[in-house]
Amino acid sequence: MWLSDLFLPAREDRFLSLLEQHSGILTQAADAFRSYVTEGTPSLVADINELEQRADVCLSALTTALRDAFITPMDRQDIYNLGEAIDDMIDYLNSAAAEISLFKVSSTDHMRAMATILDDAARSIAASVKCLKSDPPRAWERAREAQHAENLVEERYRIALAELFDGDDIHEIFKLREVYRHLSNSADRADAIGRLIGKIVIKAS
Numbered sequence: 001m002w003l004s005d006l007f008l009p010a011r012e013d014r015f016l017s018l019l020e021q022h023s024g025i026l027t028q029a030a031d032a033f034r035s036y037v038t039e040g041t042p043s044l045v046a047d048i049n050e051l052e053q054r055a056d057v058c059l060s061a062l063t064t065a066l067r068d069a070f071i072t073p074m075d076r077q078d079i080y081n082l083g084e085a086i087d088d089m090i091d092y093l094n095s096a097a098a099e100i101s102l103f104k105v106s107s108t109d110h111m112r113a114m115a116t117i118l119d120d121a122a123r124s125i126a127a128s129v130k131c132l133k134s135d136p137p138r139a140w141e142r143a144r145e146a147q148h149a150e151n152l153v154e155e156r157y158r159i160a161l162a163e164l165f166d167g168d169d170i171h172e173i174f175k176l177r178e179v180y181r182h183l184s185n186s187a188d189r190a191d192a193i194g195r196l197i198g199k200i201v202i203k204a205s
Helices: 003-007 009-039 043-068 076-103 109-130 136-164 170-204
Strands: none
Touching: 009 043, 009 076, 009 109, 043 076, 076 109, 076 170, 109 136, 109 170, 136 170
């Protein structure tokens, strides 16, 4: 590797390219999860797990790129934190899908509502990352849309828990609570992603 190669614009662009790939995987995972809780197609669980593995590879590539670069188009820690938060959001979706299948629980209205909110948030995140360099104000706007998911899911989460604890089937209560918790955590990550993108935009302005 020649020293001059480290400063080529194309090498700087690879970080944004990797983040775009990562957020693209997120949209696929969120869409597959929404389809799973809506349609109940068993094969979607394996599809989501495969996407989670692809996301891990993408995060590893991002980490390697950061390690090898002398300069980055954005703060080095911000780039890593953004990639990690995207990966975490996918992880929680994967855990929710896996446990729905493993615990043999049926989809609920709350589950489907949360899935739709997270699917919308994932699309906002991908759109935000895509225009992070070309249109920072638009990136900020889409990032704030993703942040809103946390409030919407949290509201659903609390109502869902209240309804659960009114029931008598202890096993069902604990199973569904775990699934809801993963979806709530995924929404927390959407909020964190939105905040990180806002931070990046502010630093660049």
